[in-house]
Amino acid sequence: MFPLMTSILVAAGGGRAMGRLVALVSLPTALGPILGPVIGGVILHWLDWQWLFVVNVPVCLVALALSHRIPDDRAPDSDRARLDVIGVCLLAPGLVGVLLGLSNTHRGVMRTDVLLPMLAGVVLLAVFAFRSAHATGATLVDVRVLARRAVSASSIGLFFFSVVSFGAMLALPLYLQSERDESVLMAALVLIPQGVGALMSRSLAGALTDRIGARWIAVAGCGIVAVATVPFALADASTNLVWLMVALFVRGLGLGTLLSPLMAAGFVGADGSERNDISVVTRSFQQVGGSFGTAVIAVVLTAGATMTIGFRYSFWWATGLAVAGGVLALLLPGRASVPAPTVRHEGVRA
16 A cells, blocks of 8 residues: 555655655554554453454445545556466465564574565565566566666665664563553653654655655755654663653654655656556565564664563664664755646736
8 A cells, every 4th residue: 555655645745746746645654653663552451462463344344445545646548468377376485485474583583484475575575576577467566666776776775774763662661661651541642742843844854855866865864863762762761761861852853754754765767667666666675674674673682681681682673773874864965856747828818
């Protein structure tokens, strides 16, 4: 759904004001950290954990109903493209294998349930990429778009965005509950400032991306996230909770700043035929990055001699990964020239 929404809006925008357009697209992403932890905390506080899954059913039904309103963007005289069945059989289980292996790393890395699905997934994805890169006809996803620096830099940037976002989101609620003895509901409420910060900064980040380009906005966002994660690496049981909530708010500002430039950069200079492939490729990197970040933090957390040391190391790792993302953000394109809007000349009336 997310790649489809992105490609439709990019096509509607005609390549103009990409930063502000992406800020609009990323509104659900900004609202997620606000509503998700609170709703999850309420459910776990008063209901059983199974309701965390049941609550998705009405959301999916609403999405299914709204999907009928998505316009058909194919040309009227275009032939109906055949589904690349081989590509589906390679890409879908390949991604599932990688994500499944990463999700099992909290029990240990050198395990059969980690290595086998990850190895199978990597092999399937490698075959898919090789086939797509050398295909003469249309494939499920054209990976050759990664040859463009803007797309590859955007994909890597979104990977690290998910690493620093989802990795810390695993550690933060656990830290609040186990180290500070907060309730599930209170831990959810403490996380609200991070979502508020992300919501407040995304529109400004979109406008600045259109004005000065994606590179330095993304670098600044990674820097803010890194600085705002350090207080958690230094915190102990006596650290003021209000101070940590302020740090979460600043961290949210950084996360909200990141998404617009990283997503918009991938579509710089892209033509209409590439937007669907770019949307799928960048979103896939973002999805895998979230699982990778969660896996890294889970491994670091469980490897600590004590839970306190594990949390401290995990937050330092989250800080270092944010810094690495900022360095790689230097590969993003600067300010891109966009096509000027078409001016319709009208006759002058006397």
